[in-house]
Amino acid sequence: MKFAVFTDLHYDIIYDSERRLNELFDSFKKEAVDFIVDLGDLCHSTDKNKDIINRFKEFGVPYYFNIGNHNTDYQSVDDVLKFYELNNSYYSFVYDNFKFIVLDANYIKTPDGVEAYYRKNHFDIENTAYKEILHPYLPKSELEWLENEIRNDKYYYIIFSHQSLTNGFMNRGVSNREEVRKLLEKRNERSKKVLLCMNGHDHGDDVKLINGIYYYTLNSASYIWQCIKETYNYSDEIHAKYPYLKDMILYEEALHAIVTIDENANISIKGIDGSYQNIEPENIGMPNIWNGISIKPKTSSLIIKSCN
Numbered sequence: 001m002k003f004a005v006f007t008d009l010h011y012d013i014i015y016d017s018e019r020r021l022n023e024l025f026d027s028f029k030k031e032a033v034d035f036i037v038d039l040g041d042l043c044h045s046t047d048k049n050k051d052i053i054n055r056f057k058e059f060g061v062p063y064y065f066n067i068g069n070h071n072t073d074y075q076s077v078d079d080v081l082k083f084y085e086l087n088n089s090y091y092s093f094v095y096d097n098f099k100f101i102v103l104d105a106n107y108i109k110t111p112d113g114v115e116a117y118y119r120k121n122h123f124d125i126e127n128t129a130y131k132e133i134l135h136p137y138l139p140k141s142e143l144e145w146l147e148n149e150i151r152n153d154k155y156y157y158i159i160f161s162h163q164s165l166t167n168g169f170m171n172r173g174v175s176n177r178e179e180v181r182k183l184l185e186k187r188n189e190r191s192k193k194v195l196l197c198m199n200g201h202d203h204g205d206d207v208k209l210i211n212g213i214y215y216y217t218l219n220s221a222s223y224i225w226q227c228i229k230e231t232y233n234y235s236d237e238i239h240a241k242y243p244y245l246k247d248m249i250l251y252e253e254a255l256h257a258i259v260t261i262d263e264n265a266n267i268s269i270k271g272i273d274g275s276y277q278n279i280e281p282e283n284i285g286m287p288n289i290w291n292g293i294s295i296k297p298k299t300s301s302l303i304i305k306s307c308n
């Protein structure tokens with residue numbers, strides 16, 4: 001079994017998004033993947049971007065979308081689900097003896113309850129007036145669903161989420177991530193079946209092994225954020241059309257990873273050693289660790305033995 005995974009393309013706000021999308025599909029074809037996983041923030045869920053979804057359909061292998069926080073910047077959750085043709089924002093699918101679980105942590109817990117994140121309504125959630133909220137957050141109902149999904153001993157499990165289950169920097173990671181990890185670890189006490197968790201969102205590269213489970217943060221297919229507002233050598237026309245470029249350091253390559261699983265359930269992740277497109281972080285005084293993880297232009301390679 002072989003699949004491709006990528007994240008955080010942010011098609012609408014970078015000037016060379018079409019080139020990156022082509023690069024991704026070229027790699028998927030060359031690797032002859034069985035299916036494709038997007039870990040979120042692919043594009044705005046608008047009619048003009050329906051052609052992107054059609055390209056996945058035309059590619060000829062199954063594809064699975066994870067909803068990211070920026071997918072709901074301008075559309076409601078219901079509109080996003082309709083755009084991606086999903087019945088629910090969290091779900092599972094099975095290949096051979098592996099079950100893949102797609103989580104949705106785009107929820108907000110307040111003293112009044114839990115609601116889905118919609119940026120139009122929650123733009124200022126990090127302001128002082130919202131100190132009592134938890135976001136991103138996995139609701140109790142989703143945790144109960146997850147616990148039920150990983151009960152069956154005949155499967156190995158890989159967990160996908162947009163936000164990290166390990167990153168404690170600011171409010172980047174899932175706020176109740178320790179509760180999620182304890183649930184996964186409890187399941188592994190019976191037999192080690194949860195092998196890997198993969199996430200996007202952080203626009204950086206990170207791998208952690210915690211209590212027998214690997215947590216892999218996949219780098220963005222496009223860029224890292226930077227806060228120094230550096231002026232780049234793009235034309236005035238490009239800057240006018242893509243104003244967020246002043247906040248980015250773009251990678252040259254469309255970063256992604258190829259995951260291969262053998263008949264003994266051993267996992268091999270093939271990453272990419274890439275490069276920065278225009279300027280390096282150190283040239284503008286940025287450290288190599290940003291948002292709590294490495295912002296080097298790469299996706300890590302990794303071997304995970306199943307102990308089968």
